[in-house]
Amino acid sequence: MARRRRAEMLEETRAKLIDAARAAFAEKGYAGASMDELTARAGLTRGALYHHFGDKRGLLAAVVDRLDSEMAARAHEIGQRHANAWEGLLAEGGAYIELARDPEIQRIVLLDGPAVLGDPSQWPSQNRCLLATMTTLEALSREGVVKPVDVEAAARLINGAALNAALWVAASDDADVLDRATDAFRQLASGLLALAPSTSPS
Amino acid sequence: MARRRRAEMLEETRAKLIDAARAAFAEKGYAGASMDELTARAGLTRGALYHHFGDKRGLLAAVVDRLDSEMAARAHEIGQRHANAWEGLLAEGGAYIELARDPEIQRIVLLDGPAVLGDPSQWPSQNRCLLATMTTLEALSREGVVKPVDVEAAARLINGAALNAALWVAASDDADVLDRATDAFRQLASGLLALAPSTSPS
DNA sequence: TGATTTGACATACGCTTCGTATGTGTCATT
DNA sequence: AATGACACATACGAAGCGTATGTCAAATCA
Known part of the structure; x- marks a missing residue:
């Protein structure tokens, strides 16, 4: 051999x-x-x-880093598929919601991770996710699609809302909860738009 | 004696x-x-x-229940102070952000609680918070201030965004982060408004 | 090529901590 | 006054983490 x-x-x-x-x-x-x-x-x-x-914590950090990177890559890729940057942002958020339904991500990244490793916004991997959202937002802001906005703050809140929605979706067996969460997410996000949001833009 | x-x-x-x-x-x-x-x-x-x-978990549940009830009561009270229901909702969210800066709430309710007790949206106390937000939203929806919206979904996302913002605020020492988070929160929430949001309504 | 050192693991040990099983004293009941 | 129930303390066993130590293969070097 x-x-x-x-x-x-x-x-x-x-x-x-x-x-x-x-x-x-x-x-x-x-x-x-x-x-x-x-x-x-x-x-x-x-x-x-x-x-x-x-130690055990170091092992968890390694696992979290891996999972989180996979999430970021996948969500960003989905966002990139859309020609329209705004739709891309929404799709990215929707992707987070869906990804977080994975029990592994649920348990490890969303529940145990913060408790053991501390606030997620300090993780290197989480910063990758955040940076992706911030980049998209920055572009949208330059294009005038969204209002002038604190990009970091907005990105954090958007990610937070998506992750929380994911927890809700995962905890309930109801099938339509995913759609309800996604719709509400889109409505909330439309608060960043420069123009008055239309109810069904597509 | x-x-x-x-x-x-x-x-x-x-x-x-x-x-x-x-x-x-x-x-x-x-x-x-x-x-x-x-x-x-x-x-x-x-x-x-x-x-x-x-067991140890039961003790944590009792502590969380107490803290969480205190939060809900306080935030709701702050929301009630505003004659304008919409401003009340925003103030309520802002109150959550501020409350969660308390290290006790941070550590116990936001970090360890979910890891040990599971998804917060299943806690009885968390449902109290949620119910308060939902009640306010329902009223706003009836008044026509906000668009017809899935009240539960919107309330969950709003609360989630606020809690996440709180984590961010607490993790950073920067003094102005609180304001940035609050502003971004208001912008996001304005996505629910029926009318095109004005930049500075007050 | 043979000796030495480095590094990747395995083994052994002690310490802490949780949960339970059992004991004890005190307050209500009759 | 006796008895039962309840609120707590004590004692015990088991599991798990981290460390200290041992071992063997691989890389380096003379």
Whole structure:
């Protein structure tokens, strides 16, 4: 069998640990997940974990960073699909709402993450999400589509509203809740528009 | 000395435990707070705690319920002060933002609470907050001030935006962040208005 | 190529903490 | 006055985290 390089092995174990942790945290929650069990499932021991991530919290940070990056990339991509930048912003928000219905993201990013790692707005990954929204808003502001506005503040509130909507959608089994949340989101966002918002612009 | 009734004592120990837990959770966080230390500071032992609250989680639920009720009452009261219902809604949101700057509320209600107790929109106390906002919105909708809107969805998003703004405000030391967040909140909320929002209505 | 060092893990240990099971004293009831 | 219930304290077991230590392969170098 071909011998693999050391760096390869290292990356592989890191990935295995992150994957195992992602599953364990999602299933049992951060506090409920045992590091012994988690590492054993990955075919390793706690030794590997502490060597790579320092402590349990470091492991969560790594998992969160990964999930959050995936979210940002996906939401931004969806936003980019729209020729109209304003529709892109709305779609981006809608994408966040949908993404956050994923139980893994729910539990790890939205619930345990803030409690263990502190305010999300301080995370490097969250800043990526925020930056994407801010960039879009900035462009819209230059084009005159939205009113002159504090871009950072507006972006934070928009993201916050979307994430909260996602929590609501995820907690209820009702199928139409997603649509209700999305509609309300669009209405709220229209408050940023320079022109009087039309009820159904499409 | 006057002998107190049994029920009085009972309520007093409950209150002492909740107060001690409130302080301990705020200072060390839920996970970091030791129940031995917490109860000792109240002049009791863990026995009392498990007798009254079942487990650590039950104690947190009691603390959260208390804090959250205080928030709802205070915010609603502030909203009531305004003759104009629309300004009342905005003031209510602003009040949430300000209230959440309190480190106790920050840590216990906004960070640890959701992680341990689950989605806040399922809490009885949170429903009180929500109901207040919904009532105001409903009235505004009847008066024709805001567009016909899904009241529950709009209320949830508004509350979510306010809470998220509060996290941001609390995390940054910048003094003007509070104003920036409040302004952005008002702009977003104006998306619900039936008429084209004026830039500075007051 | 053989010796040495570095680094990636495994193993072993102690400490803390939670939850429960059991004990004890005091207040109501009869 | 005796009994039962209740409010709490004490004692115990188990689990989990972090650290300190050990080990073996891989990289470096003479």
